[in-house]
Amino acid sequence: MFRIEAEVDRARRDLLRSRLRDTNTAASPVLAALRGTPDEREVPLHVWALDESGDLAGGLVGHTWTTWLHVTYLWVDTPHRGAGLGSRLLAHAEHTARTARACTTARLETWDFQAPDFYRKQGYDVVCVIPDYPPGLTEYTLTKRIA
Structure with missing residues (x-):
């Protein structure tokens, strides 16, 4: 018997993620050859x-995994936009990923109203376009060689 639930259950989510990673690692020679557990390999x-005044002007949140930097969020507060802060945040993350974590490539996702042109100017290439995701918007996945 199956039961469909629509609630957030963090323990089950974590169990499902762990089991999926174990299955993927067992099935892929590339993933199986990586050192450490999947959680150890994904480093914030x-x-x-x-x-x-010490207030947040901008920031980048991401993680490194194997030889990849994945930028999850990059944001600059309105008064600080246009002064190169976003470029400096991104460059610092790429430098850290390359020099301290041996990353060779970076990836990120952005929407058409956000910053695809900004990322292109930083050397990123569009590798995937998903129109109407969500409806009325287009999502881009971009990558860049950083080594």
Whole structure:
């Protein structure tokens, strides 16, 4: 018997993620050859920019996994936009990923109203376009060689 539930159950989510990773690792020689557990291989990488008063001016949240940097969020507060802060945050994350974590490639996702042109100017290439995700928007996946 099966039961469908629509509630958030973090323990089950974590169990499902763990079992999926174990299955994937067992099935893939590439993943099986990686050192450490999947959770040990995915290492957070955060970069913060504070203004003169110590308030958050911008930041980048991501992680490194194997030889990849994955940028999850990059945000710059409105008064600080256009001054190169986003470029500096991204460059710092790429430098850290390359020099301290042996990453060779970076990836990220963005929507058409956000920053695909900004990322192209930083050397990123569009590798995937998903129109109407969500409806009325287009999502882009971009990558960049950083080594």
